[in-house]
Amino acid sequence: MSKGRLEAFSDGVLAIIITIMVLELPNPEGTTFSALKPLVPKIIAYILSFIYVGIYWNNHHHMFQAIHKVNGNILWANLFLLFCLSLIPFTTAWMGETHIQSHPVILYGINLVLCAIAFTIVEKLAIALEGKNSDLGRAVGGHKKEYLSVIFYVAGISISFLQPIVGVICYTVVALIWLVPDKRIERNLKG
Amino acid sequence: MSKGRLEAFSDGVLAIIITIMVLELPNPEGTTFSALKPLVPKIIAYILSFIYVGIYWNNHHHMFQAIHKVNGNILWANLFLLFCLSLIPFTTAWMGETHIQSHPVILYGINLVLCAIAFTIVEKLAIALEGKNSDLGRAVGGHKKEYLSVIFYVAGISISFLQPIVGVICYTVVALIWLVPDKRIERNLKG
Amino acid sequence: MSKGRLEAFSDGVLAIIITIMVLELPNPEGTTFSALKPLVPKIIAYILSFIYVGIYWNNHHHMFQAIHKVNGNILWANLFLLFCLSLIPFTTAWMGETHIQSHPVILYGINLVLCAIAFTIVEKLAIALEGKNSDLGRAVGGHKKEYLSVIFYVAGISISFLQPIVGVICYTVVALIWLVPDKRIERNLKG
Amino acid sequence: MSKGRLEAFSDGVLAIIITIMVLELPNPEGTTFSALKPLVPKIIAYILSFIYVGIYWNNHHHMFQAIHKVNGNILWANLFLLFCLSLIPFTTAWMGETHIQSHPVILYGINLVLCAIAFTIVEKLAIALEGKNSDLGRAVGGHKKEYLSVIFYVAGISISFLQPIVGVICYTVVALIWLVPDKRIERNLKG
Numbered sequence A, B, C, D: 001m002s003k004g005r006l007e008a009f010s011d012g013v014l015a016i017i018i019t020i021m022v023l024e025l026p027n028p029e030g031t032t033f034s035a036l037k038p039l040v041p042k043i044i045a046y047i048l049s050f051i052y053v054g055i056y057w058n059n060h061h062h063m064f065q066a067i068h069k070v071n072g073n074i075l076w077a078n079l080f081l082l083f084c085l086s087l088i089p090f091t092t093a094w095m096g097e098t099h100i101q102s103h104p105v106i107l108y109g110i111n112l113v114l115c116a117i118a119f120t121i122v123e124k125l126a127i128a129l130e131g132k133n134s135d136l137g138r139a140v141g142g143h144k145k146e147y148l149s150v151i152f153y154v155a156g157i158s159i160s161f162l163q164p165i166v167g168v169i170c171y172t173v174v175a176l177i178w179l180v181p182d183k184r185i186e187r188n189l190k191g
Helices: A004-024 A033-065 A072-086 A088-097 A102-130 A135-139 A144-160 A164-179 A183-190 B004-024 B033-065 B072-086 B088-097 B102-130 B135-139 B144-160 B164-179 B183-190 C004-024 C033-065 C072-086 C088-097 C102-130 C135-139 C144-159 C164-179 C183-190 D004-024 D033-065 D072-086 D088-097 D102-130 D135-139 D144-160 D164-179 D183-190
Strands: none
Touching (some): A004 B004, A004 D072, A004 D088, A033 D004, A033 D072, A072 A088, A072 A102, A072 B033, A088 A102, A102 A144, A102 B033, A144 A164, B004 C004, B033 B072, B033 B088, B033 B102, B033 B164, B072 B088, B072 C004, B072 C033, B088 B102, B102 B144, B102 B164, B144 B164, C004 C033, C033 C088, C072 D033, C088 D004, C102 C135, C102 C164, C144 C164, D033 D072, D033 D102, D072 D102, D102 D144, D102 D164
């Protein structure tokens, strides 16, 4: 089974998710810059989510460059990943709408964790299909970024019960960790 | 006529359908998890529809891998399929909005039946064009899944007059039947 | 300049236009089938517009199969065509919302005429670039469908001042004329 | 790293941005043409933004035809460009909603400047990767259009504090400057 349409479909869904979030930004009520002030939490939430979806597109791109074939399980795991990502506009909107309060920030963190789990499942299934000595198998070696992410996600979700702003900072740190594309795969494809 | 743009256009429409449904989820009214409670029927409806559109994308993908050429009839039958699928966000929203009541669940079931009929028409036209001994013709042999689906669709729609929840369960059973991609085509392409 | 991205971008825009119209369908206010009754004019408008956008995608597909190169003028004419088509969800919504009244039906007709003019411009520019003896040049010979369309568009827009329903019927006739894909190009590519 | 998926993803995002702006056009309140009158500023804003996104798609298309490889930096600069462009529906809606008042027009201008900066960053990174003697490096020589744009952007934003309509005219002039696709790259690819 070819990976072409899976990539095209994923690109389509990711492009829509990343773009429709801007529809959640309501029209400022007023004609001066001060009317933008109540939108600041929503814009921050939008920027953070845009970066996250961008990271997932980026890593998805990298992962599938090292994948040569797909099977039914990978198709469904990928759809589960797209489902988790499709909830981001919803959890982002709630977080922005409530001006970054405790429960919405926790739900947003859980959403991010679900996306991370789904991505890991796709990766594991792809390695199982391609073999440990494949491009992908050799590329995904150490898991420093993954372990760091888990720590910051857990910390962010826990702290959000008391200080949701600190939770958002934790999620931002995870985003910064991943902003650099996965050099491991790139290096391996070259070497 | 090449099938490339038909696949690309279908992927685009399916990607949009599967993603815009999340726009139907309204912002929770409140800042605590309890505000999510009234959304539960809508989220269930969203998940079911996401799975259905995922199944159609999956089977569409499989079917067109076994198709080598398309004609005007197939183009239009495919557009009719996309039309039926495009109604799913509408019927899903009504079902969720009314907290899974009788008539909305019946309409949702009718929508699913229409999609199934449209998909069958595309398949029949493709077999007529490719020939009974083509990849596709040999792949689509028994119709166990199709017959089972008809039974559960009819049962689900009928029961929904009295017990709409049971109707939703029937539709869910059909989804589970199809969650496994069509092994027949995959097997045939390999053999 | 390659036509690949122009086709991909057009497919994307057309896929979005054809799908977002369903977002204009409001949630039925009520839990029984009778709640669907006030939506009937909107659903009719949606179906007609879906068919029109489908026809444009279909003919766009056919035309670009016979086109081998594009230049800046064709890119911009194509964007103008996409702009005209992007107004269809807006004029469709007004026509449906007002339950098919005089002025909205006229505006809808003008929108359809604009799309037809834009399509013709793309076609003319492509023939100018490819040459009269190209696949496209030879394919587009008689203009029976075009002349018939002009007559029915003018008739539909005129009659809509008095009887908007008859206007909608005229537009439907044009759609039926075009439902059959352009056999001329198909025949020519084969011969 | 191949540029294929970057182009496909960018096409998807640009197609969605250019199309969802039409969703911002509200239903006319009334059944006669006079109901369209209050929408005129919104429609003007929509047309201007449609042209701008069209220009960006066009120039993106041209630039990436001269680019043969991409790296992580270009991916992220491109995502930043898409982010800036994704804000256009938001700033357009505010400008239209307020009937082209001072602050919204300034914000719109700032948005356009951000897009121009982001595009320039992608271009610079691509030239750095491809080399000064690459197709792209030789193509991007003089910067007449860029300098003219800066002047008109600065003029437009400044004047908008007093006369926002003149600001919109300045932005329109920039659009007209760019409506012609970048002949330099086209010429160079041929020569």
